[in-house]
Amino acid sequence: MTSRLVLVSPAITAALREARFDDGSPLDAVGLRQARAAAGTLPAAERVWCSPTVRCRETATALGLDAVAVAELAAMDAGRWRGETLAEVQTREPEALGRWLTDPSAAPHGGESVYAVCDRTAAWLDSAARAPGRTVAVVEPELVRAAVVRALGAPESAFWRTDVPPLTAVELSGRTGRWNVRVGRTL
Template sequence: MSTQAKEPKPAAGRATRLTILCRGATAANQQTRFSSDVPLLPKERVRLRERARGLGRFDLVLHAPERSAAETAAAFAPDAASCPALRDADYGRWNGRTIADVAEQSPEDLQRWMSDPSCAPHGGETFEAVQARAAAWLEQRHAKGGHTLAVTHAIVLKLLFLHVVGAPLSSLWRIDVEPLAMLSLTSDGRRWALRSFGAGLPGGATETG
């Protein structure tokens, strides 16, 4: 069972590396549904074991509070810690609904949501708000040292990528992120640099949000 994050003290003189991993695929991915607090698909555990073998060991493993993120992180560390800042976007009253359903019932709201990152017609979080809280967490990690794995959701990973490279939020829909895709960063103590931004393993389903 995961716990709330209790991190070691910063290690002076050690380089800081951060690997941000999109959690594995769920039924909500297949259904293009606004929902993240569901378990991984059974077949995803095979791909996850392969990913864990390829990435090796980490000094610290963190994960978003949702079940799929916790199950993904457990493949790397049984004592992985829950980190609220990595939680999925709050989709308000759209949570649990499919994109097709929202498009049919509220097409204008869906269009506004996709074109304006400061808009939240569903009553939940704006993309601006999600990026702000995730970026605040990221900027506090410069001096942590060691290599940390952080398991989160596609939308959070994309927003952190835009933050690091200084791209506008309007670029959000130009990025596709598959389950188990990774964003690899390093810090010199002052700024984050992009090492790699890659796809997941073969057979993944592209995330819609």
């Protein structure tokens, strides 16, 4: 049985523009306008899910999707860095930030490591692969990265080398253990 997953990254927010770790901020006016303009561009799906974050729920709604928030699709836990900019963390904890960006097992902020996010995403991919038909999920960029890394069997060190622009779709088709990846379709 072939499953099809369309992973959509959320629209732009002020936090994203500021390189700020997710702080629960909503879409900004530009992001909301862009998401509304992209409504109707996604294929029909048997299931529509989203990350429980504000920006993913708002993006799904603006796209005209009736998405169900799924806990397994939560954003990467940035621990004590939540709400801070990369520049702030770099100034205060340069060694810890460097370790986090280069060592997939590191979680100096007290949250999740890249390995943990990749493992969590892989478990979700395995369960999604058992569902027939198409699934559309509006998820945080780090979950798209993790899905691509695991689908391709790439090392977790490739995580930070995968750019995920706002309002783009990555499509996975296949089954557990074997995925084909189509990257970067702009909505």
